[in-house]
Structure formats: C-alpha cells, structure tokens
Amino acid sequence: MTASSTALSTKRRIWGWFFFDWASQPFATLLLTFIFAPYVKELMGSGAAAQAAWGWGVGLAGIVIALMAPILGAAADSSGRRMRWIWLFSLMYVVGSAGLWMAAPDSFNLTLTLVFFAIGLFGMEFATIFTNAMLPDLGTKEEIGRISGNGWAFGYLGGLITLIIMLVFLAENAETGKTMLGLSPAFGLLDGAAREGTRAVGPLTAIWFAVFMIPFFLWVRDARPASGQSITMTQALGRVKTTVRNLPQTPSRFAYLGSSMFYRDGLNGIYAFGGIYAAGVLGWSVPQVGQFAILAIISGAVFAVIGGRMDQRLGPRPVIAFCILVLLAVSVSIVFISREGVLGLAVSETSKLPDIAFYVIGILIGAAGGVVQSASRTMMVRQADPAHMTEAFGLYALAGKATGFIAPLSIGIVTSISGSQQIGITPLIVLFLLGFVLLFWVKPEGDRAEWDASSQP
Incomplete structure (x- = not known):
C-alpha cells in the first residue's frame, strides 16, 4: 500500500469515526435536553413533577448502564471485535x-415513554x-486531542x-399549533393539535442516526483483527472485578475516574434538566427552549474546535x-435566575x-x-492501559454512570421535597x-x- 493510499485510508477512518458523533448527537440535543424533555413537562403540567419523574427515569437507566458498561468492554477487548456490539446498540x-x-x-x-427513552439511551451510551x-x-x-x-464539533453541528x-x-407551539416560523408541522402533513410535529422528534432522531451511521460502518474497521478468544460474561465480570480491585495501584487513573465521575454527572444533570428548568421556571415554550439550544450548540461547536487545539497544546488536564x-x-447562577x-x-x-x-x-x-467532554475522552486515553482500551472506556462509562443516578435522582428528590425547581x-x-x-x-x-512495567516479559 502506498503512502498516499494509507493517508487516504486513515483520513477516511477518521471521518467515519466523526460520523458517529454526527449521527448520535441528536439524542442528547433533541430528546434528552431541548425538545422532548420540555414536551413531557407540557404533558404533565407541573414543572416540578416532570423534573422529578425525569430524574427517576434517567437515573434508573443510568444504574443499568453503569453495571453493564465495563463488562461489555472487557468482553469486546478479549475478542478484538467492537463493530458487532456497535451494530447491536x-x-x-x-x-x-x-x-x-x-x-x-x-x-x-x-412509564411506556420512559421505557422507550431508556432503550434509546442504552443504545447511545x-x-x-x-x-x-x-x-x-x-x-x-x-x-x-484535536481529533x-x-x-465533538462535528457532532454538535449535526445536533444543530x-x-x-x-x-x-416540526415542533409546534401548544397554543397555536404552528412552528417557530408560523408554519403548520411538516407543511400540514402532521396534526399540530395532536402534537404530531413535536412527537416526530423521536422518528427524526432514529432516521437521522440510521442514515448517517452508514459512513461509519463503511469506513471504520476494528484496528486489530479478532483474536477469536472470546470470553463469557462471567469471565468478563471477573476481569472487571480484578481491574477495579487493583485501581488503587494506578492512583492517577483512580483519581481521574473519581473526578470525571462527579463532574460529568453534574454536566449530565445540566443537560438533562436545562430544558425542563427553563420551561418550568421561566415559562418557556418548546420553540423558546429550542432557540436557547441553538445558541448552546453553536457555542459548543465553536469551542470544541478551540478546546481541541488547546488540548493538543496544553494537554487535557488544564x-x-x-x-x-x-x-x-x-x-450557582442558575439557582438565582x-x-x-x-x-x-x-x-x-x-x-x-x-x-x-x-x-x-x-x-x-x-x-x-x-x-x-472532548478533553475528557482524550484524558481517558492517557490514563488507560493500551492493551485494554475498550474495558478502560467501559470503566469510564461506569465512572460516568456509577454516580450517574445521583444528579437526576438527587435533583428529583430535592425538587420533590422542596417543591422548587431552583x-x-x-x-x-456539590458534584x-x-x-x-x-x-x-x-x-x-x-x-x-x-x-510499561506490566508489559515487560
């Protein structure tokens, strides 16, 4: 293979990998935060009740993800096959x-709504x-870091x-049945009175993902051939137990998993409840929350590129x-608005x-x-054992979900007790x-x- 063809192959793999972020971002943008969550608030009527219910639902799903993530990662590392798991999820x-x-x-x-939401969340995570x-x-x-x-910026653009x-x-105002520009949902093909325009957020997210995962599956391959040494889930669980038990022997990774466990949980809490908070406290409609989201996403895309270059120059830690x-x-500021x-x-x-x-x-x-989020995954690469990268990212997911229920559940509990979204x-x-x-x-x-010591003969 010539140098030019190798470069083209590498560039194609990178772009294929980018397309996963592009394809999957709408779940977080449209469903978790800015469109579907505020819509649930509208259906339930009470912002506090919706915030509490959303907290319990997302939190319980997070517990399942936390328990399974490192086990699946260990199983994938043993065989060298990742793509088949990506197809399933x-x-x-x-x-x-x-x-x-x-x-x-x-x-x-x-209940049914939260079940479907959890299935999709499992797939994305x-x-x-x-x-x-x-x-x-x-x-x-x-x-x-730059990659x-x-x-991440490319994913934000897809979400935008x-x-x-x-x-x-599509998304109609509850009172007028019209979109932000005064149009009937899908040019009149959908019934605004039945909120079909807003409900279309689910099928749109699904179709977008299915279409734009095509470049990923065409251009991305497992870097290492399968070893054929697959292990059972019981064996994978045993390996994960050993890894977790030995974490104190790698203090930097131990500290990073703990740190990311808390700050990513806090960030997920902001994402999960930002739209519901704005709808309940400020009385924003779904289109208004959407305008807020546009600003956040544009900011995210621009600064993800800038942050990637700072990551490359300074490293991810600062x-x-x-x-x-x-x-x-x-x-702190949100509480006082x-x-x-x-x-x-x-x-x-x-x-x-x-x-x-x-x-x-x-x-x-x-x-x-x-x-x-972009710098966090490059930091995880630096903290991981190169021979067990998927398991490491399974632990990373565990760190993000082991306390992943704390933000939504604590918000749900504190909101229920206080009766105040603020x-x-x-x-x-605290997180x-x-x-x-x-x-x-x-x-x-x-x-x-x-x-390096563990890799020596």
Missing part, C-alpha cells in the same frame, strides 16, 4: 428513539463506549441541523479544570432580563460542556466541586510506568 438507539412517537397528549403513558475506544487508533497521542475536539429542522418544520470552574459558576429576579436583582414580571441571562447561561454551558438544582454545585478537587491527583500522562 445502534439498533437499540433506533428502536428506542422511534418509539417516542407514541407519547401522544390524549394517551400519554409516562453503550455504542459510545466502543467508538470512544477507537480514538487512540486514529492518531498519535498529540493528535487525538476528539473536531469530532436537526434542531433547526425540528423548530422550523482544559478540563478550567471548564469545571465555568460549569460550577453556571450551576427566575421570573422574579436575576442574581439577587428584582425584576418585573415582563422583564426580559431573566431570558437574556439564561441565554448567556446556555452559551456558557455549550462552550464548557463541549470542550470538557432549590432542586443545587446538588449540581462539580468534588470533580475539581479530585483532579489535583491526576497525572497528565497517567500511570504509564505501571503499564
């Missing part, structure tokens, strides 16, 4: 997303474990396009630390200042959130603080000495 993504069409106003079933494990195969240690940032499609052509501080400030006041300043009921303040919050969430958000502050403190024990290059 892609199917779950499509089925779960498409099923949300059934959340009709006149026959809304919260588990597929992400295996695609993230492919990152170190795409470039050198110095290059993967990760560009992939689907969001614009929803707002312009980038992550700065982003955590920004998200901590955002979490309502229709009655902004950061302690009383405003009239007709004031636009709360809306403007929350738009600024959205820009900061998008910027810091995109950068910290007070209900306060657990996020970001814990994540920032633990980062001090993380080495920029991880526990390389331990990996």
Whole structure:
C-alpha cells in the first residue's frame, strides 16, 4: 500500500469515526435536553413533577448502564471485535428513539415513554463506549486531542441541523399549533393539535442516526483483527472485578475516574434538566427552549474546535479544570435566575432580563460542556492501559454512570421535597466541586510506568 493510499485510508477512518458523533448527537440535543424533555413537562403540567419523574427515569437507566458498561468492554477487548456490539446498540438507539412517537397528549403513558427513552439511551451510551475506544487508533497521542475536539464539533453541528429542522418544520407551539416560523408541522402533513410535529422528534432522531451511521460502518474497521478468544460474561465480570480491585495501584487513573465521575454527572444533570428548568421556571415554550439550544450548540461547536487545539497544546488536564470552574459558576447562577429576579436583582414580571441571562447561561454551558467532554475522552486515553482500551472506556462509562443516578435522582428528590425547581438544582454545585478537587491527583500522562512495567516479559 502506498503512502498516499494509507493517508487516504486513515483520513477516511477518521471521518467515519466523526460520523458517529454526527449521527448520535441528536439524542442528547433533541430528546434528552431541548425538545422532548420540555414536551413531557407540557404533558404533565407541573414543572416540578416532570423534573422529578425525569430524574427517576434517567437515573434508573443510568444504574443499568453503569453495571453493564465495563463488562461489555472487557468482553469486546478479549475478542478484538467492537463493530458487532456497535451494530447491536445502534439498533437499540433506533428502536428506542422511534418509539417516542407514541407519547401522544390524549394517551400519554409516562412509564411506556420512559421505557422507550431508556432503550434509546442504552443504545447511545453503550455504542459510545466502543467508538470512544477507537480514538487512540486514529492518531498519535498529540493528535487525538484535536481529533476528539473536531469530532465533538462535528457532532454538535449535526445536533444543530436537526434542531433547526425540528423548530422550523416540526415542533409546534401548544397554543397555536404552528412552528417557530408560523408554519403548520411538516407543511400540514402532521396534526399540530395532536402534537404530531413535536412527537416526530423521536422518528427524526432514529432516521437521522440510521442514515448517517452508514459512513461509519463503511469506513471504520476494528484496528486489530479478532483474536477469536472470546470470553463469557462471567469471565468478563471477573476481569472487571480484578481491574477495579487493583485501581488503587494506578492512583492517577483512580483519581481521574473519581473526578470525571462527579463532574460529568453534574454536566449530565445540566443537560438533562436545562430544558425542563427553563420551561418550568421561566415559562418557556418548546420553540423558546429550542432557540436557547441553538445558541448552546453553536457555542459548543465553536469551542470544541478551540478546546481541541488547546488540548493538543496544553494537554487535557488544564482544559478540563478550567471548564469545571465555568460549569460550577453556571450551576450557582442558575439557582438565582427566575421570573422574579436575576442574581439577587428584582425584576418585573415582563422583564426580559431573566431570558437574556439564561441565554448567556446556555452559551456558557455549550462552550464548557463541549470542550470538557472532548478533553475528557482524550484524558481517558492517557490514563488507560493500551492493551485494554475498550474495558478502560467501559470503566469510564461506569465512572460516568456509577454516580450517574445521583444528579437526576438527587435533583428529583430535592425538587420533590422542596417543591422548587431552583432549590432542586443545587446538588449540581456539590458534584462539580468534588470533580475539581479530585483532579489535583491526576497525572497528565497517567500511570504509564505501571503499564510499561506490566508489559515487560
């Protein structure tokens, strides 16, 4: 194979890998945060009740993901096969997303809705474990920060396009039955009174994923051939138990998994409840939440590229630390933004200042959130044993989900007890603080000495 053909093959694999972010991002953008979650709030009527129910549903799904992620990663590492797992979880993504069409106003079933949502969430989260494990195969240690940032930015762009499609052509205002531009949903093909335009967010997310995963499956291959030494789930569980038991012997990775466990949980809490919070506290409609999302996504895409280059220049650790501080400030600020006041300043009921303040919050969430997630997966590559990369990203997912139920469940519990969405958000502050403190024990290059020693004959 010539040098030019090798370069073309590498470039094609990188672009194929980018397309997973492009294809999967709408689940987080449209379903988890900006369109479907506020729609559930509208159906339930009470913002506090919707926030509590969403917290329990997402939290319980997170527990299942936490338990299974490292086991599946260990099983995949033993065989060298990742693609077959990605096919399986892609199917779950499509089925779960498409099923949300059934959340009709006149026959809304919260339990069934949360089940379909969980199936799709399982598909997205588990597929992400295996695609993230492919990152170190795409470039050198110095290059993967930029590659990760560009992939995250590309994903944000895909989320932005689907969001614009929803707002312009599909998602209708509950009162008028028209989209943001005053159009009938899908040019009159969908019934606005039955909220078919907004419910179409599920099928749109499923179709988008199915179409744009084609380049991924065409251009991306497992870097190493299958060894044929597959192991059972029981054996995979045993390996994971051994790895977890030995974590204190690799203190940098141990500290990083703990740090990311908390700050990513806090970030997921902001994503999961940002739309519901704006709908309940500020009284925003679905199209208004969508406009907020556009600002956040554009900010995320721009800063993901910038953050990727800073990652390449400085390494991921200082980038992550700065982003955590920004998200901590955002979490504190959110508590003090309502229709009655902004950061302690009383405003009239007709004031636009709360809306403007929350738009600024959205820009900061998008910027810091995109950068910290991109830098986090490059940091995981540096902390991982190269021989067990998929298992490492399974542990990374475990770290993100082991306490992944704490943010949604604690928000749900505190909201239920206080009856206030603003007070209900306060657990996020604690999570970001814990994540920032633990980062001090993380080495920029991880526990390389331990990996190198273990690889010696």
